[in-house]
Amino acid sequence: MRDGVGPSRVRIPRGISEGARDGSGATAHPTVAAYLTARFPADAQRIAEKIAAGEVVDADGAPITAGTPCTPGAEVFYYRDPPREEPVPFALQVLHRDARLLVADKPHFLASMPRGRHIAETALVRLRRSTGIDALAPAHRLDRLTAGVLVFTVDPDARRAYQELFAAGAVRKTYEAVCSAPPSVALPTVLRSRIVKERGVHRAYEMPGAPNAETAVERVPGGERFRVRVRPATGKTHQIRVHLASIGAPVMWDPLYGADPNPGTAADGDAVPQDFSCPLQLLARSLEFTDPFTGARRRFVSERALELW
Numbered sequence: 001m002r003d004g005v006g007p008s009r010v011r012i013p014r015g016i017s018e019g020a021r022d023g024s025g026a027t028a029h030p031t032v033a034a035y036l037t038a039r040f041p042a043d044a045q046r047i048a049e050k051i052a053a054g055e056v057v058d059a060d061g062a063p064i065t066a067g068t069p070c071t072p073g074a075e076v077f078y079y080r081d082p083p084r085e086e087p088v089p090f091a092l093q094v095l096h097r098d099a100r101l102l103v104a105d106k107p108h109f110l111a112s113m114p115r116g117r118h119i120a121e122t123a124l125v126r127l128r129r130s131t132g133i134d135a136l137a138p139a140h141r142l143d144r145l146t147a148g149v150l151v152f153t154v155d156p157d158a159r160r161a162y163q164e165l166f167a168a169g170a171v172r173k174t175y176e177a178v179c180s181a182p183p184s185v186a187l188p189t190v191l192r193s194r195i196v197k198e199r200g201v202h203r204a205y206e207m208p209g210a211p212n213a214e215t216a217v218e219r220v221p222g223g224e225r226f227r228v229r230v231r232p233a234t235g236k237t238h239q240i241r242v243h244l245a246s247i248g249a250p251v252m253w254d255p256l257y258g259a260d261p262n263p264g265t266a267a268d269g270d271a272v273p274q275d276f277s278c279p280l281q282l283l284a285r286s287l288e289f290t291d292p293f294t295g296a297r298r299r300f301v302s303e304r305a306l307e308l309w
């Protein structure tokens with residue numbers, strides 16, 4: 001770990017060095033350096049510099065040299081040059097911390113964990129730097145534009161148990177949202193559909209087939225705008241945003257699924273922040289689950305408020 005950021009891992013495909021001889025069709029590369037250069041041509045110069053400096057290592061931590069042979073199935077680790085990131089001008093608050101868990105109150109625009117062009121400006125890296133806990137890891141994730149309760153594990157031995165709670169749908173999640181228009185269906189209702197998010201495609205979408213996403217929606221009376229409380233039973237990417245848009249009530253200030261989507265989008269599926277004064281009006285208000293170690297019922301509640309709520 002370096003300043004809260006872990007190394008990138010590259011696995012050498014099996015057959016990559018023997019392909020020319022075994023007829024598999026894989027491109028042969030005699031050395032690790034040759035393979036990395038071919039895979040990341042835009043970074044060829046920096047890769048060569050990192051190898052020369054001993055900053056590219058194998059799974060045992062031994063430095064890779066210019067002549068290290070390319071071994072099928074081997075893992076190589078190196079540190080990427082962090083991209084220039086626009087600072088997110090909102091604080092990340094800690095709601096709870098114990099020997100196994102750290103629960104944060106994530107602001108809008110802050111990614112949950114490093115991915116793509118978001119490295120340092122992520123909740124995970126900020127918390128690793130502020131707490132000094134390099135072993136900190138997310139138990140689940142929130143969309144970058146969504147604010148609210150986000151759970152991390154402190155103890156690596158406890159990580160799997162908490163992650164499995166989220167994967168199994170054993171966590172009761174409650175969200176609040178301000179919609180840009182009244183829905184086309186009566187509330188309360190339960191929305192079920194098949195949601196697909198393809199790699200490299202910005203937007204998720206619904207398609208025919210067996211439902212894999214379920215969201216309960218109810219209206220919260222009062223206020224000048226149409227407010228809803230949402231309880232997703234599943235956790236598909238952009239699920240709440242897709243489901244609310246499907247009934248004609250997209251989340252206010254949603255750059256992807258709103259009435260007038262923002263054309264400036266990033267590869268991670270969220271829009272490039274044009275204006276920090278217009279955050280997506282979606283908040284992960286609370287999480288509730290039975291602790292797999294103590295059996296106690298635990299509930300964590302965000303202290304944030306949506307601007308238009």
